Amino acid sequence: MTIYEELCSALPSRPLKWVVTGSAGFIGSHLVDKLLSLGQHVTGIDNFLSGNKSNLEYAVGPSSVRKSLFRFIKGDVRDIQTCSEACEGADLVLHQAALVSVPRSFEEPHLNNSCNITGFLNMLLSAREAGVRSFVFASSAAVYGSQPEGAISEDAPLKPLSPYAVAKRTGELYASVLSGGMRAAGLRYMNVYGPRQDPSSPYSGVISIWARSLLEGRNPVIYGDGRTTRDFVYVGDVVQANLLVALSDIRPGLEGGIFNIGTGCPVSLEKLLSTMAGEVESLYPDRKGKEPVHEPERTGDIRYSLADISRARELLGYEPRYSLEEGLALTIQSFINTRM
Numbered sequence: 001m002t003i004y005e006e007l008c009s010a011l012p013s014r015p016l017k018w019v020v021t022g023s024a025g026f027i028g029s030h031l032v033d034k035l036l037s038l039g040q041h042v043t044g045i046d047n048f049l050s051g052n053k054s055n056l057e058y059a060v061g062p063s064s065v066r067k068s069l070f071r072f073i074k075g076d077v078r079d080i081q082t083c084s085e086a087c088e089g090a091d092l093v094l095h096q097a098a099l100v101s102v103p104r105s106f107e108e109p110h111l112n113n114s115c116n117i118t119g120f121l122n123m124l125l126s127a128r129e130a131g132v133r134s135f136v137f138a139s140s141a142a143v144y145g146s147q148p149e150g151a152i153s154e155d156a157p158l159k160p161l162s163p164y165a166v167a168k169r170t171g172e173l174y175a176s177v178l179s180g181g182m183r184a185a186g187l188r189y190m191n192v193y194g195p196r197q198d199p200s201s202p203y204s205g206v207i208s209i210w211a212r213s214l215l216e217g218r219n220p221v222i223y224g225d226g227r228t229t230r231d232f233v234y235v236g237d238v239v240q241a242n243l244l245v246a247l248s249d250i251r252p253g254l255e256g257g258i259f260n261i262g263t264g265c266p267v268s269l270e271k272l273l274s275t276m277a278g279e280v281e282s283l284y285p286d287r288k289g290k291e292p293v294h295e296p297e298r299t300g301d302i303r304y305s306l307a308d309i310s311r312a313r314e315l316l317g318y319e320p321r322y323s324l325e326e327g328l329a330l331t332i333q334s335f336i337n338t339r340m
């Protein structure tokens with residue numbers, strides 16, 4: 001049994017109280033789903049800036065047992081009272097709420113600052129005040145800026161290139177100096193994908209956008225030559241990382257509380273598209289994948305992004321469980337199910 005499997009089998013007999021911010025969003029709703037499936041008590045907070053009710057409905061499901069374990073606060077992490085109310089009596093906090101759009105962080109830097117820095121600080125301080133044991137927060141690979149080719153470790157020099165990335169880095173620094181006795185750890189997610197990622201948002205991940213294009217028989221758009229590489233991590237592995245770090249006993253030092261969360265395997269956009277097209281063709285043999293349309297690279301697009309995940313592996317026992325093929329099959333299948 002892996003450490004994660006052991007943890008999942010032990011949790012149901014040890015119900016804990018969790019807070020998940022951004023619970024109506026993509027990653028937050030998967031965290032809620034998993035925690036409820038393990039019999040945990042969960043308080044979700046969301047202001048629906050980019051999340052939606054159907055994500056929550058999916059996550060909680062129709063079962064009355066799951067419903068009784070879940071409490072939802074429609075509220076804003078920019079409001080400290082909301083944060084304090086949510087954290088009262090909580091054991092663990094998974095802070096995911098954020099303005100997630102890099103372009104919007106340039107257009108509305110004050111909104112980025114209030115959600116991603118003030119909101120972060122409100123949650124950190126409320127969790128500390130409430131005596132929460134562990135505060136886990138979503139950081140981002142965006143803090144690295146442009147990377148050379150090859151896997152990047154947590155100790156690499158940082159170069160945040162957007163207000164969004166500046167806010168994520170600020171959160172890491174606040175956590176390192178303000179968490180008091182509470183364990184605080186930040187997860188630098190790489191490119192996360194999976195069911196319920198909103199394909200209609202212009203800021204969605206490329207996978208949800210291409211899944212929709214392929215299923216609707218439209219030509220997918222590739223910005224640049226297709227040889228750009230990314231570390232695409234399935235959302236189930238991000239859930240794994242959150243639970244492992246939240247429940248681990250390690251007490252990392254100042255910068256040691258930061259973990260890259262990806263797969264450690266680079267995938268070019270070309271390869272990604274051909275794998276996705278193959279998956280769609282296996283489900284609909286009459287539907288041949290349309291040729292991609294190449295458009296110029298967008299300003300600010302990063303050429304290479306790949307995580308060195310050895311710290312998470314060694315200290316947490318994190319091990320990605322979903323291959324690209326498996327993750328894509330689950331994602332495409334869920335798009336098909338929600339369209340029917």
Ligand SMILES: NC(=O)c1ccc[n+]([C@@H]2O[C@H](COP(=O)([O-])OP(=O)(O)OC[C@H]3O[C@@H](n4cnc5c(N)ncnc54)[C@H](O)[C@@H]3O)[C@@H](O)[C@H]2O)c1
Nearest residue numbers: 022024025026027047048049050051076077097098138192
């Ligand atoms: N998806 C990725 O590839 C990725 C990569 C790196 C980091 N992240 C981080 O992971 C976290 C979750 O991202 P996601 O992909 O699920 O995005 P998402 O937009 O689906 O989820 C974010 C949620 O936060 C909520 N929210 C925003 N501002 C809020 C506020 N002020 N108060 C309460 N709720 C608020 C939104 O309504 C939404 O439901 C974010 O912190 C994001 O920055 C995601």
